[in-house]
Amino acid sequence: MVGVSPDTIKAEVRKLEEVVPEAVVKELEGSLLHVGRERAVTREQLGEIIESVKRAYVNAMVEPGEAVGTIAAQSIGEPGTQMTLRTFHYAGVAELNVTLGLPRLIEIIDARRVPSAALMTIYLKEKYARSKEKARAFAQKIEMTTIEDVVLQTETDLINIVFVPTLDRSRMQRRELTPSKVASAIKGALKVDALIDGNKLRIKPTTQSLSELRKLAAKVRALPLHGVKGINRVVVKMEGSEYVVYTEGSNFPEILTMPEVDWTRTVTNNIHEIEAVLGVEAARNAIINEAVKTLDEQGLDVDVRHIMMVADMMTTLGTMKQVGRHGISGEKASVLARASFEITTKHLFDACIHGESDRLNGIIENIIAGQPIPLGTGSVELAMRREGEGGRK
Amino acid sequence: MPVEFDVRQHVLVPKHEILSKEKAREILKRYKISPHQLPIIRSSDPVVKAIGAKPDDILRITRNSPTAGRAIMYRYVIEE
Numbered sequence: 001m002v003g004v005s006p007d008t009i010k011a012e013v014r015k016l017e018e019v020v021p022e023a024v025v026k027e028l029e030g031s032l033l034h035v036g037r038e039r040a041v042t043r044e045q046l047g048e049i050i051e052s053v054k055r056a057y058v059n060a061m062v063e064p065g066e067a068v069g070t071i072a073a074q075s076i077g078e079p080g081t082q083m084t085l086r087t088f089h090y091a092g093v094a095e096l097n098v099t100l101g102l103p104r105l106i107e108i109i110d111a112r113r114v115p116s117a118a119l120m121t122i123y124l125k126e127k128y129a130r131s132k133e134k135a136r137a138f139a140q141k142i143e144m145t146t147i148e149d150v151v152l153q154t155e156t157d158l159i160n161i162v163f164v165p166t167l168d169r170s171r172m173q174r175r176e177l178t179p180s181k182v183a184s185a186i187k188g189a190l191k192v193d194a195l196i197d198g199n200k201l202r203i204k205p206t207t208q209s210l211s212e213l214r215k216l217a218a219k220v221r222a223l224p225l226h227g228v229k230g231i232n233r234v235v236v237k238m239e240g241s242e243y244v245v246y247t248e249g250s251n252f253p254e255i256l257t258m259p260e261v262d263w264t265r266t267v268t269n270n271i272h273e274i275e276a277v278l279g280v281e282a283a284r285n286a287i288i289n290e291a292v293k294t295l296d297e298q299g300l301d302v303d304v305r306h307i308m309m310v311a312d313m314m315t316t317l318g319t320m321k322q323v324g325r326h327g328i329s330g331e332k333a334s335v336l337a338r339a340s341f342e343i344t345t346k347h348l349f350d351a352c353i354h355g356e357s358d359r360l361n362g363i364i365e366n367i368i369a370g371q372p373i374p375l376g377t378g379s380v381e382l383a384m385r386r387e388g389e390g391g392r393k
Numbered sequence: 394m395p396v397e398f399d400v401r402q403h404v405l406v407p408k409h410e411i412l413s414k415e416k417a418r419e420i421l422k423r424y425k426i427s428p429h430q431l432p433i434i435r436s437s438d439p440v441v442k443a444i445g446a447k448p449d450d451i452l453r454i455t456r457n458s459p460t461a462g463r464a465i466m467y468r469y470v471i472e473e
Binding site: 021022023024025026256257263264265267274276277278279280281282285286289304305308312315316317318319 | 398400402403404405406407409432433434435438439440441454456458459460461462463464468471473
């Protein structure tokens with residue numbers, strides 16, 4: 001018997017798309033075409049294969065009433081016990097400070113405003129990514145430089161009331177600065193005169209008092225000369241065939257607007273910044289990517305589906321919510337469920353004041369009340385309409 | 394932001410589309426739900442602004458999923 005042609009295979013497999021996701025369809029199509037080239041599959045066999053794939057897929061689906069949240073919590077929690085508790089680590093050659101292991105995972109799930117080690121991965125436009133010099137120049141441009149970074153030593157002349165920083169020529173050269181540029185930056189920002197005296201600057205406060213001088217000295221030291229706010233250290237690294245810029249510290253909105261940057265791929269590990277600039281859906285992806293990265297690095301194998309579920313829960317309300325007292329658990333509809341999590345008395349008092357009622361719809365409430373829980377087989381109820389009461393025969 | 398910057402083209406942002414009223418009704422009917430039972434997206438969301446969606450619209454989001462290849466989900470736009 002002659003088998004079916006590749007075209008019929010394609011057409012038949014495509015019909016599966018309504019039931020089975022794209023990835024499965026593609027895989028099936030690939031392997032069927034592989035064996036189907038010699039027309040080895042008969043029409044009957046093809047139908048059977050497709051039918052059994054469909055059945056296998058439907059059988060593998062999560063059933064209604066399955067406790068997916070609990071399973072996700074356990075699946076992430078158990079490997080979590082094996083993670084490092086040590087927070088910091090200097091990642092390989094780049095010598096960048098990154099948070100790893102459990103502390104990082106907690107940071108992601110708690111949706112912390114600022115990660116303890118912010119990190120950006122900046123991809124450059126082709127023109128800049130190919131040349132080491134141009135990538136370096138860009139890195140130099142965004143690195144935040146304060147006066148303190150180009151100063152060798154400082155003196156405070158208490159007799160004449162002047163602040164005298166000595167500038168370091170070589171450090172300035174690397175950053176393409178000159179004493180006059182530094183002096184004019186000080187004049188422009190602090191409205192005080194800065195006289196150039198060789199390698200030294202003589203800065204006088206507007207009023208001749210010691211306390212004023214001290215304040216001025218602190219301001220001068222911290223004065224930014226150039227760079228992007230928040231970008232503290234920059235490392236240029238070759239990756240594949242292009243140069244990629246890694247930064248310690250993050251300023252996503254500003255970096256994305258720079259003309260050298262390939263803003264379609266540039267990312268940060270500060271998920272709140274991603275949410276503000278790119279929206280919730282991007283934040284969801286960022287949560288998944290960051291969590292998977294953290295777990296992978298520790299050699300732990302957690303199914304993405306669990307992480308995806310957590311990310312979905314965190315973002316369903318349109319903004320990022322932490323998994324905890326101020327987020328998912330703190331916003332449950334039931335008073336008893338909230339009270340059983342943390343700060344029990346506060347929730348009970350508040351509920352009393354507001355006259356809240358609890359419909360006992362959830363799981364926790366029903367465990368407290370000692371009733372069967374609406375989960376698995378408990379999530380269905382039997383209802384019966386008797387004849388003569390509007391029911392059908 | 395410069396003129397060329399477009400949130401929709403960033404790798405982290407999946408495709409968002411506004412559903413027509415008929416399509417939206419069809420979806421709600423298929424899942425037997427009201428719009429408020431859908432996940433929410435705020436009208437201040439950068440992507441919502443970029444595609445010009447209004448509160449009460451339903452967006453179809455086509456995600457790249459590591460498990461399903463391509464996954465479709467919906468979000469309801471709320472006033473923010």
